[in-house]
Amino acid sequence: MQCQVAILCLQDDVFTHLYTLVVRSDNTYEVKIDNKKVESGTLEEDWEFLAPKKIKDPEAKKPDDWDDVEKIDDPEDSKPEDWDQPEHIPDPDAKKPDDWDDEMDGEWEPPMIDNPDYKVGGKIVLAISWLDHLLLQRKFASGS
Numbered sequence: 001m002q003c004q005v006a007i008l009c010l011q012d013d014v015f016t017h018l019y020t021l022v023v024r025s026d027n028t029y030e031v032k033i034d035n036k037k038v039e040s041g042t043l044e045e046d047w048e049f050l051a052p053k054k055i056k057d058p059e060a061k062k063p064d065d066w067d068d069v070e071k072i073d074d075p076e077d078s079k080p081e082d083w084d085q086p087e088h089i090p091d092p093d094a095k096k097p098d099d100w101d102d103e104m105d106g107e108w109e110p111p112m113i114d115n116p117d118y119k120v121g122g123k124i125v126l127a128i129s130w131l132d133h134l135l136l137q138r139k140f141a142s143g144s
Contacts, residue, residue, distance in 0.1 A: 007039045018032075019033055020032040028040065087114070087118045088114060094111055096108045
């Protein structure tokens, strides 16, 4: 069993100190030094009680011809003809207010709305990366 959280002993002096570990029935814990809480958490998240279900495959290795470039342009990709639509367009239903004065208020422009024909995105990019292969440990393989 190993703790994944660093519990520091900050009292570096010649005095005696009281160290307390409180373990609760809801699987939480609290570490106190001289009755002051210095660490707390859940046992399952902060302590390794069980071996991991998956481990790195020691025999797995990246192929020799593997290209480490993570993203490449798709050579078959092309934009549709109607692709270059603006994201926002003037509201076609908007009307100039009756009390609008061009000399005082400037030239009236209708409010902008989201363009329903706007397409988000760009070129399709293929993304592939090498991941370490994981093996299911034997004791977890049968689900026990």
